[in-house]
Amino acid sequence: MHSLSFDIETEEFLRIEKVLLFSGAVSVTQTLGNCDVFDEPSLFEIAKWSTCRIIALFNTRSESDFALSQVSETFQVGTLKQDELSDTDWSKSWKEEWLPQTFAETLCICPSWCRPPDNSLHIVIIDPGQAFGTGSHETTSLCLTWLGQNLSLLDDACVIDYGSGSGILGISAIRLGARHVTGVELDKDAIVVSRDNAIVNGVQEKIAFVEKIAPEVENAADILVANILFKPILELEPIFHRLLKCDGVLLLSGILASQVDRVVRAYSERFSIELLQTDGDWALLRATRL
Numbered sequence: 001m002h003s004l005s006f007d008i009e010t011e012e013f014l015r016i017e018k019v020l021l022f023s024g025a026v027s028v029t030q031t032l033g034n035c036d037v038f039d040e041p042s043l044f045e046i047a048k049w050s051t052c053r054i055i056a057l058f059n060t061r062s063e064s065d066f067a068l069s070q071v072s073e074t075f076q077v078g079t080l081k082q083d084e085l086s087d088t089d090w091s092k093s094w095k096e097e098w099l100p101q102t103f104a105e106t107l108c109i110c111p112s113w114c115r116p117p118d119n120s121l122h123i124v125i126i127d128p129g130q131a132f133g134t135g136s137h138e139t140t141s142l143c144l145t146w147l148g149q150n151l152s153l154l155d156d157a158c159v160i161d162y163g164s165g166s167g168i169l170g171i172s173a174i175r176l177g178a179r180h181v182t183g184v185e186l187d188k189d190a191i192v193v194s195r196d197n198a199i200v201n202g203v204q205e206k207i208a209f210v211e212k213i214a215p216e217v218e219n220a221a222d223i224l225v226a227n228i229l230f231k232p233i234l235e236l237e238p239i240f241h242r243l244l245k246c247d248g249v250l251l252l253s254g255i256l257a258s259q260v261d262r263v264v265r266a267y268s269e270r271f272s273i274e275l276l277q278t279d280g281d282w283a284l285l286r287a288t289r290l
């Protein structure tokens with residue numbers, strides 16, 4: 001197997017993909033280059049988001065060479081890199097990077113091709129895919145650990161997972177005893193992925209994924225988990241206040257340690273809020289609705 005990779009303007013993806021497939025590519029993958037999902041860039045920085053990395057796989061070197069010549073003649077692309085991958089390794093090595101991860105000793109997030117450790121009491125199957133949320137990012141793992149440590153709060157609770165991505169937090173909450181979860185997610189593609197994940201885990205009857213919660217819904221959640229960006233967290237304070245029951249618990253993640261003070265200031269009027277934990281640069285805050 002031979003790979004060809006290079007950076008492109010994201011808007012060129014579909015045109016370049018066609019050329020690669022025409023040249024014999026058996027797969028074409030698009031990955032974000034230097035963009036972190038948690039970046040909150042200025043307009044200048046947003047320009048960087050318009051680039052991505054493309055990786056095409058070919059059965060033969062001549063197909064890869066042909067694709068390289070086609071692409072470099074037709075498009076303005078970054079440096080093209082060719083590699084030879086051993087047939088057995090190229091798919092295996094990708095999968096080998098994903099292992100079961102255990103949180104709070106009993107909650108195991110497990111790719112579908114792995115066997116969870118024998119002592120896993122609560123297993124959630126999540127395959128790495130198009131939606132954010134595999135458990136490997138610190139902001140997700142902080143939330144998963146908290147969920148695993150707070151079974152009594154979760155027992156029979158109504159939970160909202162705001163910014164649900166792959167559905168990992170909501171599905172885990174059901175596994176850990178929640179009665180019902182509503183996942184809220186802006187990204188329609190992520191909603192499709194999260195619904196599939198709910199079915200794979202057999203919890204689809206207890207979890208709903210929506211783009212928005214109707215404005216008339218209030219005092220609905222015992223627990224609201226939000227692993228989203230700092231700016232939406234500031235803006236969503238009124239919505240979180242409306243959705244939570246009195247004394248309901250709000251878990252805020254996706255916040256850099258340097259941003260904690262500003263979040264505390266924005267929430268302290270109507271919530272009792274505290275910093276629970278940090279992991280690297282990331283902070284987890286817990287707030288109780290007053």
Ligand SMILES: C[S@@+](CC[C@H](N)C(=O)[O-])C[C@H]1O[C@@H](n2cnc3c(N)ncnc32)[C@H](O)[C@@H]1O
Nearest residue numbers: 132133140163164165184185186187227228232
């Ligand atoms: C960092 S990911 C977290 C995904 C998953 N909950 C986890 O913990 O791994 C944040 C998700 O929030 C979504 N999001 C951001 N702002 C949002 C908003 N205002 N309403 C709903 N979803 C939002 C993004 O599309 C993204 O999927």
